[in-house]
Amino acid sequence: MFQNQREGLALALPAAIFTAALFLLPVGILLSEAFKVDGSWSLQGYIDFASKPLNQVVFLRTLKLGFLVALVSAVIGYACAFCIVNLDGKHRGRVFGLIVLPLMISPVARTYAWIVILGRTGIVNDAIVGLGLSETPIRLLFTETAVFLGLLQLFMPLMIISLVSAMENLPKDAVPAARVLGAKWLQVFTRVILPLTKDGLVLGGTLVFTGSLTAYITPAILGGSKVLMLETLLYQRVNVANDFVSAGIIATILIVMSFGANILLKRISSARS
Amino acid sequence: MKYLLALSTALCLMAGAAQAADKKLTISVYSFAQDAFKKALYDPFEKICGCEIVVETGNSVERMAKIEANAANPVVDMAVMSSHDALALARKGLLQSLDVSKIPSHADLYKSAQDPIGNLMAVGYGFYATSIVYRSDLVTIDSWADLLSDKVKGRVALPNITGTQGPLTLHMLSKALGNEGIDFTKTIDAIGEKKDDIVTFYGRSSQLAQLMLQEEVIAAPVGRFAWSRFSGAKFPFKWAEPKEGQTGGMNVMLMTKGNGNEELAYQFMEYWLSNETQTRIAELKLDSPANSKVIVSDEIAESLTYGGELINSLNMLDSGAIIDNRDGWVDRWNEKVVN
Numbered sequence: 138m139f140q141n142q143r144e145g146l147a148l149a150l151p152a153a154i155f156t157a158a159l160f161l162l163p164v165g166i167l168l169s170e171a172f173k174v175d176g177s178w179s180l181q182g183y184i185d186f187a188s189k190p191l192n193q194v195v196f197l198r199t200l201k202l203g204f205l206v207a208l209v210s211a212v213i214g215y216a217c218a219f220c221i222v223n224l225d226g227k228h229r230g231r232v233f234g235l236i237v238l239p240l241m242i243s244p245v246a247r248t249y250a251w252i253v254i255l256g257r258t259g260i261v262n263d264a265i266v267g268l269g270l271s272e273t274p275i276r277l278l279f280t281e282t283a284v285f286l287g288l289l290q291l292f293m294p295l296m297i298i299s300l301v302s303a304m305e306n307l308p309k310d311a312v313p314a315a316r317v318l319g320a321k322w323l324q325v326f327t328r329v330i331l332p333l334t335k336d337g338l339v340l341g342g343t344l345v346f347t348g349s350l351t352a353y354i355t356p357a358i359l360g361g362s363k364v365l366m367l368e369t370l371l372y373q374r375v376n377v378a379n380d381f382v383s384a385g386i387i388a389t390i391l392i393v394m395s396f397g398a399n400i401l402l403k404r405i406s407s408a409r410s
Numbered sequence: 411m412k413y414l415l416a417l418s419t420a421l422c423l424m425a426g427a428a429q430a431a432d433k434k435l436t437i438s439v440y441s442f443a444q445d446a447f448k449k450a451l452y453d454p455f456e457k458i459c460g461c462e463i464v465v466e467t468g469n470s471v472e473r474m475a476k477i478e479a480n481a482a483n484p485v486v487d488m489a490v491m492s493s494h495d496a497l498a499l500a501r502k503g504l505l506q507s508l509d510v511s512k513i514p515s516h517a518d519l520y521k522s523a524q525d526p527i528g529n530l531m532a533v534g535y536g537f538y539a540t541s542i543v544y545r546s547d548l549v550t551i552d553s554w555a556d557l558l559s560d561k562v563k564g565r566v567a568l569p570n571i572t573g574t575q576g577p578l579t580l581h582m583l584s585k586a587l588g589n590e591g592i593d594f595t596k597t598i599d600a601i602g603e604k605k606d607d608i609v610t611f612y613g614r615s616s617q618l619a620q621l622m623l624q625e626e627v628i629a630a631p632v633g634r635f636a637w638s639r640f641s642g643a644k645f646p647f648k649w650a651e652p653k654e655g656q657t658g659g660m661n662v663m664l665m666t667k668g669n670g671n672e673e674l675a676y677q678f679m680e681y682w683l684s685n686e687t688q689t690r691i692a693e694l695k696l697d698s699p700a701n702s703k704v705i706v707s708d709e710i711a712e713s714l715t716y717g718g719e720l721i722n723s724l725n726m727l728d729s730g731a732i733i734d735n736r737d738g739w740v741d742r743w744n745e746k747v748v749n
Contacts, residue, residue, distance in 0.1 A: 189744075191744040279610040362570050362572075363608075378740075379471045379474070
């Protein structure tokens with residue numbers, strides 16, 4: 138495209154300087170504090186952080202909820218995506234629009250809706266009491282279930298979009314051919330659909346998992362201080378204790394977990410193929 | 411000669427105008443109701459002093475961090491904070507002792523507001539009582555210990571330990587449970603044992619109001635400043651008068667060390683603490699007055715922490731005790747309650 142490499146680099150330079158000066162440098166300075174103790178480089182901060190039972194619980198809870206949200210998103214996402222790609226063009230557009238619509242609404246509004254739905258007088262508890270499953274309303278708010286549902290609703294559209302894109306590239310006759318050859322639906326999925334859509338799954342899984350790890354509003358509103366996650370703990374350390382070192386440690390852990398998830402998913406997908 | 415005179419007069423006028431514009435007071439305040447405070451306090455004062463008030467807001471941690479970071483060359487001249495946050499700044503040597511002869515209204519303040527953290531490092535400008543708000547149609551609250559009783563099981567919220575109301579609740583719960591000692595160990599452990607019966611540990615009174623209006627919570631400790639959120643609501647909320655009494659706290663005003671703007675800061679403090687301004691602020695239900703000469707109607711008083719009898723009866727927690735023990739409380743809380 139360019140006559141020489143220098144021209145290309147020159148055009149990329151402003152964006153590179155912008156990113157380096159306003160993102161990489163400040164983030165680097167902030168995170169570097171997490172590797173220092175009394176001015177010298179050390180991992181002691183991480184050892185201290187990991188040794189506290191509360192931090193262990195919060196770390197495992199964050200990992201568990203991120204994994205569960207990604208897993209359930211993938212299961213529901215595949216079913217949705219399969220339906221969407223088999224619709225005719227007009228209906229496909231409408232359904233796809235409905236999937237994308239929640240992404241255009243503020244996460245705060247979406248999360249507050251869950252407070253109404255999951256509350257003692259909300260429709261879920263009305264249904265539970267109405268069906269005789271419980272004599273009194275059960276507590277759903279400020280539980281891991283509430284945070285899980287909030288995160289699932291928040292990020293599942295990203296998984297569906299990724300899987301729809303991947304499935305659109307699936308050869309039209311691949312599934313019918315497998316069925317004609319006697320494959321059961323589970324075999325069709327594991328032997329045909331999954332290998333051919335793995336890139337979409339890796340992309341969607343990474344987006345959903347990292348999104349769940351780093352979302353703040355939903356765990357803060359639906360979990361509160363009873364269901365602390367790493368991101369709400371980070372906020373607490375900065376805003377309550379002015380403890381930027383712990384915040385830097387948590388931020389580093391979240392970044393490593395995000396990259397780790399992406400690498401792991403890519404490895405799994407390449408191992409399958 | 412005429413031209414010379416006109417020129418020098420013009421120059422003098424310009425210099426005077428520039429000086430008035432340069433007269434600037436930077437204050438650090440709570441984010442709460444700033445539009446109302448602007449009309450009731452800042453705008454009238456700006457007219458009197460011919461100066462500009464620069465308002466900085468944020469949570470206490472941010473505001474304290476900024477004062478500490480700029481200690482050598484203070485940006486903030488005057489600030490308002492909780493008494494224990496003010497004491498924390500004073501212990502770091504960031505505040506200057508106040509010359510109360512420059513604050514004539516100081517003599518009219520309730521005694522506990524005149525020198526709340528010692529060495530005249532701050533003066534109180536507002537009180538708040540903390541008690542339990544509850545649904546009187548569903549439950550009766552007679553004691554702080556009722557918060558951990560079966561009658562509110564699964565329908566009670568407590569303030570988080572990291573907020574201002576958290577330690578106050580521990581203080582009164584300890585009193586009700588007969589637990590001695592400022593480390594609150596037994597009380598935190600008792601809350602830990604009942605943690606599954608507690609809906610949440612709220613951070614903001616607005617969050618609690620929402621949960622109570624949604625019938626999720628029927629009893630919780632809260633500051634009187636939030637009472638207006640409940641008093642006109644569709645449910646019969648009541649302000650408890652527990653047998654152990656009410657607790658509460660005080661917000662104070664302070665001056666940063668070596669800010670170089672002391673005269674204007676004293677003028678502003680005096681204006682804020684004056685009977686006239688404190689009455690105006692009280693009538694707008696923005697703050698409960700610390701000036702004992704303030705008189706408000708019964709209707710206004712209902713929303714405030716008002717009157718010497720009530721203020722003197724508050725079981726306040728010592729500011730020094732809060733600072734000295736807070737880390738220990740949070741560690742124990744994290745271990746037993748939110749773990």
